[in-house]
Amino acid sequence: QSVLTQPPSASGTPGQRVTISCSGSSSNIGSNTVNWYQQLPGTAPKLLIYKNNQRPSGVPDRFSGSKSGTSASLAISGLQSEDEADYYCAAWDDSLNAHVVFGGGTKLAVL
Amino acid sequence: QVQLQESGPGLVKPSETLSLTCTVSGGSISSYYWTWIRQPPGKGLEWIGYIFYSGSTNYNPSLKSRVTISLDMSKNQFSLKLSSVTAADTAVYYCARDILTGQGDYGMDVWGQGTTVTVSS
Numbered sequence: 001q002s003v004l005t006q007p008p009s010a011s012g013t014p015g016q017r018v019t020i021s022c023s024g025s026s027s028n029i030g031s032n033t034v035n036w037y038q039q040l041p042g043t044a045p046k047l048l049i050y051k052n053n054q055r056p057s058g059v060p061d062r063f064s065g066s067k068s069g070t071s072a073s074l075a076i077s078g079l080q081s082e083d084e085a086d087y088y089c090a091a092w093d094d095s096l097n098a099h100v101v102f103g104g105g106t107k108l109a110v111l
Numbered sequence: 112q113v114q115l116q117e118s119g120p121g122l123v124k125p126s127e128t129l130s131l132t133c134t135v136s137g138g139s140i141s142s143y144y145w146t147w148i149r150q151p152p153g154k155g156l157e158w159i160g161y162i163f164y165s166g167s168t169n170y171n172p173s174l175k176s177r178v179t180i181s182l183d184m185s186k187n188q189f190s191l192k193l194s195s196v197t198a199a200d201t202a203v204y205y206c207a208r209d210i211l212t213g214q215g216d217y218g219m220d221v222w223g224q225g226t227t228v229t230v231s232s
Contacts (some may be wrong), residue, residue: 002155035218037156039217044205044225045148051219088156092216096172100146100158 004103022089115223133206
């Protein structure tokens with residue numbers, strides 16, 4: 001059971017816009033920023049979004065992030081077949097000693 | 112650019128200690144937070160802990176009693192030890208660089224390719 005809650009799956013057709021939600025609590029998303037990671041099949045995760053809505057160099061602007069209260073969202077517009085991957089949200093959690101918590105991951109299928 | 116590479120035994124016996132090393136190339140281990148993350152087969156990511164270049168550490172509360180992360184600046188390496196392992200510790204183990212500053216968490220921006228560790232007799 002992950003501390004951050006994501007839908008296990010999502011899907012869309014090429015060109016569509018899809019969103020993936022990430023729900024937390026006041027001790028994590030409610031008081032800290034959210035990062036998103038993309039994990040292509042058989043590879044290591046890759047940083048996709050940091051500090052809620054910032055894109056690292058090289059990440060297409062089709063990917064965007066937002067946060068409101070204790071929830072965050074990742075949006076992918078102009079969906080492409082190469083976007084088929086697992087997506088994870090992450091945030092620092094201030095309960096006990098501060099540590100990073102991840103969502104359970106969302107498997108995105110491009111139909 | 113900075114690259115990370117995990118190394119260590121792929122098979123560990125139950126109750127023994129898992130030991131992995133992450134070698135940092137293309138940059139210095141000075142500055143940044145150096146992190147271990149694991150992923151059990153078919154499951155999600157779990158943060159294990161980090162070490163700052165100063166030597167300070169922070170561990171996942173659920174693993175804290177069994178985890179030690181250390182640093183060897185002369186070799187540009189950092190290491191993970193996880194004691195008293197069970198089958199539940201079977202996972203792909205990743206090392207990563209985390210950028211934490213006074214302005215916030217800029218995320219884990221460089222990852223190793225991961226190494227599979229199986230706990231079995």
